[in-house]
Amino acid sequence: MKEKSGIKIVKESGIFYGAILIVALTTGTISHFLLTGLTWVGNFRDSHFYLLYLLPVLGIITAYSYQTYGKGADKGNNLIIESIQKEAPVPVRMGFFTFFFTIFSHLFGASVGREGSAVQIGGVISNRLGLKLKLNKKKRKLLVHAGISAGFASIFGTPLAGAFFGMEMAYIGKIERNALLSCFMAAYLGDFTAQLWGTTHTHHYITELTSITPRLLFAFVLASILFGLAGRLFAYLTHHAKKIYRKFFSNYLIRAFITAGIVVVLMTILNGQKYEGLSLWMMDDAFTGVATAKEGLFKLFFTSLSLGAGFQGGEVTPLFDIGSALGSGIASFFHLTPSLFAAIGMICVFGCAANAPLTTIMLGIDLFGSKMLPFYVVSAFISYFISGHQGIYTSQLIIRPKSTLLAHHIGHRLSELPKVGVSNEN
Structure with a gap:
C-alpha cells in the first residue's frame, strides 16, 4: 500500500513539474513574439503619424470584442488574481485577445505597456493546463503563480523579480511561499526560452557613487x-x-x-x-x-x-x-x-x-x-x-x-x- 502511495506521489509530482515546464516554454515563446511584434509596430507607427487618428476606431473594435465575446476577459490581470484567490474561471480567448489587442493598441498610438499581456497569457495557459491535467486545487493555484512568473520574467528579462512577482501579485502584505520553487522554475525557464528565440533587452547602468553626502x-x-x-x-x-x-x-x-x-x-x-x-x-x-x-x-x-x-x-x-x-x-x-x-x-x-x-x-x-x-x-x-x-x-x-x-x-x-x-x- 505504501509503495503504491509513493508511486502515486511521484507520478503527480512529475505531472505537476512537467506542467510548469510546458507553461514556461510556451509563455517564454509567446513573450518573444509579442516583443518582436511590438518592436515592428512601434517602428511602423513612428513613420506613419496618421495612425493615431484611427485610435477611436480601434477603441470601438476593442470594446465591442471584449463586451460581446470576452466572457470576462476585460478584467485582465485582476481575473488572473481572482483565479488564484477563488478559482474564478479564465477563458482561453483572453490570451488571444490580450495578445492581438496589445499589438493593435501600440500600432495606433495608445500609451500602454506590455507586461499585462504576458502575465495574462501565462495565467491563461496555466489555468487551462491545470484543469486539463486534473490537478488538485492546491497544485492548480501554484501553477497559476508559476504562469505569472514566467510571463513577467520573459517579457522583461528579469527572472529573479519574475519569481517574486508570481508569489506577491495576488495579495498585499503576503508572499505565497508555497509557490517558491514553482515560481523560480517557471521564471528562469520562461526567460531562458525567450532568450533562446533571440529576445534581447536594453541595459542601463548606475554610475558608482564617490561619496554619500x-x-x-x-x-x-x-x-x-x-x-x-x-x-x-x-x-x-x-x-x-x-x-x-x-x-x-x-x-x-x-x-x-x-x-x-x-x-x-x-x-x-x-x-x-x-x-x-x-x-x-x-x-x-x-x-x-x-x-x-x-x-x-x-x-x-x-x-x-x-x-x-x-x-x-x-x-x-x-x-x-x-x-x-x-x-x-x-x-x-x-x-x-x-x-x-x-x-x-x-x-x-x-x-x-x-x-x-x-x-x-x-x-x-x-x-x-x-x-x-x-x-x-x-x-x-x-x-x-x-x-x-x-x-x-x-x-x-x-x-x-x-x-x-x-x-x-x-x-x-x-x-x-x-x-x-x-x-x-x-
Missing part, C-alpha cells in the same frame, strides 16, 4: 516619498478615469469612441505623440540626466487616459518610464548623478503601484546588480508605505495592512474599500 541622503528620502506618491497617483487616475467615463457615457461603444478621441485630441494639442506606445526613450534619457519630471508626469497622464479608455498592454513599462524620468528630474534639481535616482525611480514607482516591495528589490538586482542594494531596500519600503492602499490591481486582497491605521482594511480587496466605507488614506 547629507544632500544625497536628503534627496534620496524625498525622492522615495515622491515615487510613492507618483505610484499612488497613477493608480488613482487610471481607476477614476474609468469610473468617470462610465458615469458620463452609459453606452459602451460611444464611451470607447469618445475616450479614445480624448487621448487623440490631447496628444495633438500637447504635442504628446512621443508618449505613444512604450516610450522607451524616456528611460534612456533618464539615465543620462536628460529626461525631466515634467515628461514623467505627461507619460503618467497619457497612460492613465489610455488604460482608462480600455486599451490593452499593461502598466509596468509606463511606470518604469515615469519613475526613471521623475528620478532624473530630482537628481538634476539637486545637482546629483542621475543614474542612481533614475534606477530607483524606475523600480519603485512600479513596485508601489503594484504593491510588490520584494519584487521591487529583486528587480533592482536583476536590472542593475546588487551594489546599490541598500538604496533599493530603503526606497522600496518608503514608497510602498507612502502609496497607501491604492494599486493597479484592484483584486489584490489585503492580508497585512501597510500601517496600523489601515488595519480595518484587512480581508478586503482594493476594489471593495469604497464600498465598505473605509478610507484609502494613510
